[in-house]
Amino acid sequence: MFAAVRTRTIARTSLLRAARPVYKTLGSGTHAGLFSRYYHKPARSTAFKVLTEGDLRHFKSILPAETILATPEIGGTADPIELDGFNADWLNKYRGNSQLVLRPKTTKEVSEILKYCNDQGIAVVPQGGNTGLVGGSVPVHDEVVLSLRNMNKIRSYDELSGILVCDAGCVLEELGNYVGERDHIMPLDLGAKGSCHIGGNVAANAGGIRFLRYGTLHGSVLGLEVVLPDGTVLDNMSTLRKDNTGYDLKQLFIGSEGTLGIITGVSIATPRKPSSVNVAVLGVPSYEKVQQAFKLARRRCGEILSAYEFWDASCMGAVLKHHDLKSPLSSDFPFYVLIETSGSNKDHDDEKLGALLEELMEEGIVEDGALAQDETQISRMWSMREGIPESLGKTGATYKYDVSIPIPVLYDVVGDIAARLEKASLFKPEEQPGSDHPVKLVCGYGHIGDGNLHLNIVAERFEDRVTNIFEPFVYEWVASHRGSISAEHGVGLMKRDYLGYSKSPEMIDYMRRIKNLFDPKGILNPYKVV
Numbered sequence: 001m002f003a004a005v006r007t008r009t010i011a012r013t014s015l016l017r018a019a020r021p022v023y024k025t026l027g028s029g030t031h032a033g034l035f036s037r038y039y040h041k042p043a044r045s046t047a048f049k050v051l052t053e054g055d056l057r058h059f060k061s062i063l064p065a066e067t068i069l070a071t072p073e074i075g076g077t078a079d080p081i082e083l084d085g086f087n088a089d090w091l092n093k094y095r096g097n098s099q100l101v102l103r104p105k106t107t108k109e110v111s112e113i114l115k116y117c118n119d120q121g122i123a124v125v126p127q128g129g130n131t132g133l134v135g136g137s138v139p140v141h142d143e144v145v146l147s148l149r150n151m152n153k154i155r156s157y158d159e160l161s162g163i164l165v166c167d168a169g170c171v172l173e174e175l176g177n178y179v180g181e182r183d184h185i186m187p188l189d190l191g192a193k194g195s196c197h198i199g200g201n202v203a204a205n206a207g208g209i210r211f212l213r214y215g216t217l218h219g220s221v222l223g224l225e226v227v228l229p230d231g232t233v234l235d236n237m238s239t240l241r242k243d244n245t246g247y248d249l250k251q252l253f254i255g256s257e258g259t260l261g262i263i264t265g266v267s268i269a270t271p272r273k274p275s276s277v278n279v280a281v282l283g284v285p286s287y288e289k290v291q292q293a294f295k296l297a298r299r300r301c302g303e304i305l306s307a308y309e310f311w312d313a314s315c316m317g318a319v320l321k322h323h324d325l326k327s328p329l330s331s332d333f334p335f336y337v338l339i340e341t342s343g344s345n346k347d348h349d350d351e352k353l354g355a356l357l358e359e360l361m362e363e364g365i366v367e368d369g370a371l372a373q374d375e376t377q378i379s380r381m382w383s384m385r386e387g388i389p390e391s392l393g394k395t396g397a398t399y400k401y402d403v404s405i406p407i408p409v410l411y412d413v414v415g416d417i418a419a420r421l422e423k424a425s426l427f428k429p430e431e432q433p434g435s436d437h438p439v440k441l442v443c444g445y446g447h448i449g450d451g452n453l454h455l456n457i458v459a460e461r462f463e464d465r466v467t468n469i470f471e472p473f474v475y476e477w478v479a480s481h482r483g484s485i486s487a488e489h490g491v492g493l494m495k496r497d498y499l500g501y502s503k504s505p506e507m508i509d510y511m512r513r514i515k516n517l518f519d520p521k522g523i524l525n526p527y528k529v530v
């Protein structure tokens with residue numbers, strides 16, 4: 001059986017042809033307008049000043065002209081359409097109405113902008129690559145968008161220690177290429193890598209597909225440069241791995257989603273590039289067996305196990321339909337697993353993974369498997385997993401839940417929600433798109449090795465009769481298992497009102513006090529998180 005798995009030539013199956021997705025706004029086409037029913041938009045706070053031509057004149061005096069995009073409403077010349085990509089998230093789900101986008105090139109300029117906005121009571125939303133999924137990086141109303149995209153320089157790289165110091169607006173994939181040429185990798189990787197910024201990753205405390213091996217950004221980030229709402233620059237660009245001098249303030253900004261300060265620089269430890277990487281996709285008959293395979297993978301592969309991802313048949317159907325991909329497996333399965341090993345000794349790693357695959361097949365835990373034979377196949381297998389969110393977005397209006405739940409019960413919530421929808425005659429499993437029921441798919445995928453499920457429900461449109469079936473049920477379900485309502489996507493606007501399902505009143509109170517300490521006027525990314 002081992003040979004059957006190992007010698008399978010994926011090339012012959014003409015596996016997958018798509019490149020990794022670069023997240024771009026899906027456009028104002030199909031689902032625009034439908035999303036407006038998806039979330040509750042809080043009223044605009046009257047505490048914030050409405051921008052005037054005088055404000056624009058001030059920004060023109062402190063910033064180069066080409067870094068300002070202002071609409072005629074405030075005396076500028078930009079066509080409002082030019083601001084579209086800044087006002088809406090990439091799924092075109094959350095949409096604001098900003099009339100001004102500022103794209104500073106230096107930390108000093110960020111500081112001057114914030115100082116002015118703070119003095120004047122002007123609300124600001126910081127924006128990186130705008131690939132977030134919870135409405136955290138776009139304005140809710142008319143907040144000024146402060147985009148970090150012009151701050152994209154690598155400041156230094158120490159090849160001995162692997163410590164990278166860079167501007168916040170550097171694109172994750174470009175950093176990966178840069179350190180890759182120097183025999184290192186970034187400690188995080190995610191589907192949006194072609195567009196997302198490292199500063200946004202840190203602000204959101206992004207997880208992604210390397211989490212299992214390299215852990216949280218709270219461990220990899222060594223230092224940050226942060227501009228506070230009053231313009232103060234907190235220069236904590238440490239490159240030290242050990243520093244026990246009191247409170248570690250940078251940790252507060254990791255995962256703060258731009259509500260406490262704007263991250264302008266990042267110092268991050270990059271691990272050595274593994275010289276031997278193997279990836280296999282497995283067909284698994286049940287969720288129970290997905291877990292058994294994980295247990296065995298941890299036992300057999302130990303520290304070289306670098307990713308353990310899963311998705312269900314509905315996700316597979318969507319990804320195959322909407323991407324130019326073919327399954328590497330001979331038939332369909334209820335579940336699929338992508339397993340990756342990364343190490344430094346090819347023979348050793350091949351042997352470990354080969355033995356694992358053989359055992360999984362022999363034990364009947366896995367029914368089919370395909371092992372990538374070269375880097376192209378590795379990247380195509382990853383495309384299959386990483387292409388899921390985009391393919392679901394193309395299927396319909398997608399409700400997204402990103403939850404941490406103990407692994408043994410992690411997939412139960414998918415079944416429970418499907419059953420509730422079915423009972424309400426809103427969904428019928430196995431039904432083809434175009435049918436009578438408004439819900440098309442209820443599916444689960446994600447970083448099972450991290451206990452992180454992405455539960456996605458795809459419907460014809462967002463509508464209350466659908467939403468009410470699983471909201472707040474999904475949050476109650478997660479809370480009852482002592483899970484987290486946000487594993488890695490953050491809180492943003494989407495989950496602000498639900499924070500109480502994962503944090504006690506006392507903790508929320510202290511979060512608000514911290515927000516108030518850093519941003520007493522509340523100008524920074526208002527309406528989000530707390």
Ligand SMILES: O=C(O)CC[C@@H](O)C(=O)O
Nearest residue numbers: 191386389400446454456
């Ligand atoms: O869109 C989603 O729900 C998940 C996106 C991302 O975190 C992933 O793991 O692919």
Ligand SMILES: [Zn+2]
Nearest residue numbers: 208446454488
């Ligand atoms: Zn994810």
